[in-house]
Amino acid sequence: MWHGRAMSFFAVTARLEGRAGRAGVITTPHGAIKTPAFVPVATAAAVKGATVEQMAALGAQALLANAYHLYLRPGPDVLAQAGGLGRFMGWRGPTFTDSGGFQVLSLGAGFKKVLAMDTAGLAEREVIARRSERMARVDDDGVTFRSHIDGSSHRFTPEVSVGVQRQIGADVIFAFDECTTLMNSRAYQERSVARTLAWAGRCLAEMARLERDTPARQALYGVVQGAQHEDLRRQAARDLVALEVDGRAFDGFGIGGALEKERLAEIVGWVTAELPPELPRHLLGISEVDDLFAAVEAGADTFDCVAPSRAARHGAIYSRDGRYNVKRAAFKRDFAPLEPGCDCPTCGSYTRAYVHHLLRAGELLGLTLATIHNERFTVRLVDAMRAAIEDGGAAAFDALRSAFLARYFGA
């Protein structure tokens, strides 16, 4: 059990002078994660389009799956019987699971909407107007979900989420939280943060209870919400840090929910300022290049995001010269690699023209090749940040960022 906090679950190995950013190492029963690190998403115990061998080869240190999805299918008992998430999926490294909290939003008010970044998109009244088509309903005790698979009704509470994640057996699990949008009112955000805090306490209690029966070395992260409101974010962080139930406290913290892109650095900064430096912070659902630089500088240690794989499936390719869509007609006869200079297996053997053709032809290999590249791009980018922090400190980090962003976004 890690909850003693004195145990070396996480250790800081280098810092950005004068800033919150740092490098470190998370130690799990399935290996270490050098931070900052990008953790690719494997929602249903699979990175869509890529094998775990491919993910290991491209340098992924850990993978993140989702408790809600695995609960519905194949069922947490199957994962438990398999020997845990990693065993089940053939992945030898560390694993994370999200609590299902995000589905409170994605199956609820935020369906098919840009959740965090688009403030102009959807007014709260529209969110409310769509209520009838929601497949998730929140109350103070938990969330009632309609399965997106068969429409059946299911109930998630903090206790259920922790129990499910316990069975799934990832090395790092998250407290069940309510994820809101920027369109929610201030009053709603206040109520929601209070609810998430109450749930956090119940998660700790349930974790303590389960650990009493059968010890298992899983780290539990509390999730800081509060949207764009500084006072809510800071208070939420302080409350979670102070929380201790039956001798159990959080091993780390997630930063979640609505984040205005323009204020991401600021918001992450508020939160990390309130968090103990000796515990790791995971920024949920972020991976665009400028966001990663901002968040690492602001003190986030790990990240997960669906963007690299989803974008790849849709033809969007990350490269140091910016993101582009390889399905565009312009690439039909472009026989350069997806990103010249990239060290990924795709770029080592294949061309834009080939991936262009595969994606247009609906060949599954196209998804795989593009996914491998995008995941490698993102992993490597964060790895480069870590190296800069460890080897050159703030000056090196700044140099990397300015050079990278200038080229990525054009001069």
Next chain:
RNA sequence: GGCGGGUUGCCCGAGAGGCCAAUGGGAUCUGACUGUAAAUCAGACGCGGAAUCGCUACGGGAGUUCGAAUCUCUCACCCGCCA
């Protein structure tokens, strides 16, 4: 040789007198995607144009009608069945 069916925009395919520049798919072009209900979604897609505007279009030609992709005649080609 006879009888019947057919020919629609890049492709397939609806439409059977005005509401049709013409439903739907596909292809094509472009955009979006940040704790995955996402191998998805959205827009454009005859020509010109900012346009509720004009032009050209439903195999060719000739008609009927205020008005035709839709009705008539005819020519061409395609597909069935019977000789």
